[in-house]
Amino acid sequence: MSRASRAVVPPRPRVTVLGAGSWGTTFSKVLADGGADVTVWARRPELAKEIREAKRNSDYLPGVNLPPTITATSDVGRALADAQFVFVSIPSQSLRGNLVELKTLIPEGIPITSLMKGVEKGTGLRMSEVLESVLEIDPDRIAVASGPNLALEIAKEQPTAAVVSSASLETAERVAMVATNRYFRSFVNTDVIGTEFGGVLKNLIAVAIGIVDGVGYGENTKASIITRGLVEMTDFAVAYGGHPETLSGLAGLGDLIATSGSSLSRNNTAGRLLGQGYSFADVVKSMQQTAEGLASVAPVLTLAEAKGVDMPICRQVSQVLAGTLDPRDIAPHLTTDDDSGPQGERTLDAKQDHGGGAVRRALQRALDQLRHGRRGA
C-alpha cells in the first residue's frame, strides 16, 4: 500500500444551519465548500425540497448551484440530530420564538454561532445574548460571525473575509476552521460586543446612505455619512464595552463600506426607497427579504440614550422612518448633532472611555477650545 493511500482522511464535520434565506443558504455553501456535510433547516417544506433535490434556492439565490454535500429538511429535530456545529441565520426579531421551540433539540456542548445582525426589540439584546439567555448555555460555546458579507457575491464565490468572535478563543478558532474555504476566509477575535454591534450599526448607517442616495445627493454626502457614521458606531460600541479597533476592522468599517456601497444591500435599498419618498409602511411591504436595520433603529437609540451616546445619524434615520423628517432635509444635519457652531472633528480615539459619553464629549470640546483657541476647529 502506498504512503498516499494510507493517509488518514479527517472526518467531515457535521454542521446544521438554521434558516434557509439568502444568508443561511449562502453560509451553508461556504461551509460545504470548506469540507463540511451541511443540513439546512428551512421553515417551508417546499424550500427544503428544492434545496435537497435540485440543490438550488431559486427565490433567494437565483442562478446559484449548491454543493451536493448540502441537504435540507423542514423537520428541525432531524436537522439538529447529530450536529457538531450549529449556525443560526433567521431574522433577529424571530430568534427568541424559534429558540424556545428548539431549545431541547440542540446537542450538548457544541458551538452555536450567530450569523445575524440585529438587536431584539423590547430587550435591546444582541443575538448572542438572546442565544445565551434562552438556551442557558455557557457563553464560551457561543460565537458570532460578521464582516463585509453580501450573500449573493459570496454565493458566486467572490473572495471575501469575515471575522468569527467568541469569548473563548478556542471556540472562535474551531468555528473559523469550518467557516473557511478557497474563497472565504474567517479571521478570529474575542470582542463579541464590538463584532456584533459593528454588524448591527452599519445597517443603520447603510439606511442613511440609501436615503441620501434616493434623494439624489452624491459621493461627498455619502462619504461624510460613512465617516461620521463610523464615529457614531465606535462611540456606541465602546460605551458598551467593545474595542475601538474591532470597529475599524472587518466587522465595522469593512461591513460599512460593503453595505453602504452596494445595491445588493437590503438596508441600503430600503433607505433608497425612503429617500425617493416611499413611506416606511410601503418600504416594509415591498421588501422581499430582511432589512434588519429598520427594526434595530429604535432599540439602538434606546441603548444609546442609556449610555449618553449621541447618534445624530441614527436619530435622523428614525425620524425619516417615523415620517417626522422629510428625507430631503436630512443630509445637511446628518453629520452633526450640534448646529450652534463648529465642532472638533474628533474621529477615532483609542483612549475612549467605556461609557459616560456625554461627559467625554464635553471634555473633548473643552480640549478642542484650548487647543484651537476658539470653539472647536
Ligand SMILES: NC(=O)c1ccc[n+]([C@@H]2O[C@H](COP(=O)([O-])OP(=O)(O)OC[C@H]3O[C@@H](n4cnc5c(N)ncnc54)[C@H](O)[C@@H]3O)[C@@H](O)[C@H]2O)c1
Ligand atoms: N443576506 C446577507 O447578505 C446577509 C449577510 C450577513 C448577515 N446577514 C444576516 O443574516 C440574518 C438572516 O438574513 P437573510 O439575509 O438570510 O434574510 P432572508 O430574508 O433572506 O431570509 C430569512 C429566512 O428566515 C425565514 N424566516 C422568516 N421569519 C421566520 C421565523 N419567524 N421563523 C423562522 N424563520 C423565519 C425566512 O423564511 C427566510 O428563509 C439577518 O440577521 C441578516 O442581517 C445577512
Ligand SMILES: O=P(O)(O)OC[C@H](O)CO
Ligand atoms: O443586505 P443587508 O443590508 O442585510 O447587508 C448584508 C450584509 O450584512 C452585508 O455584510
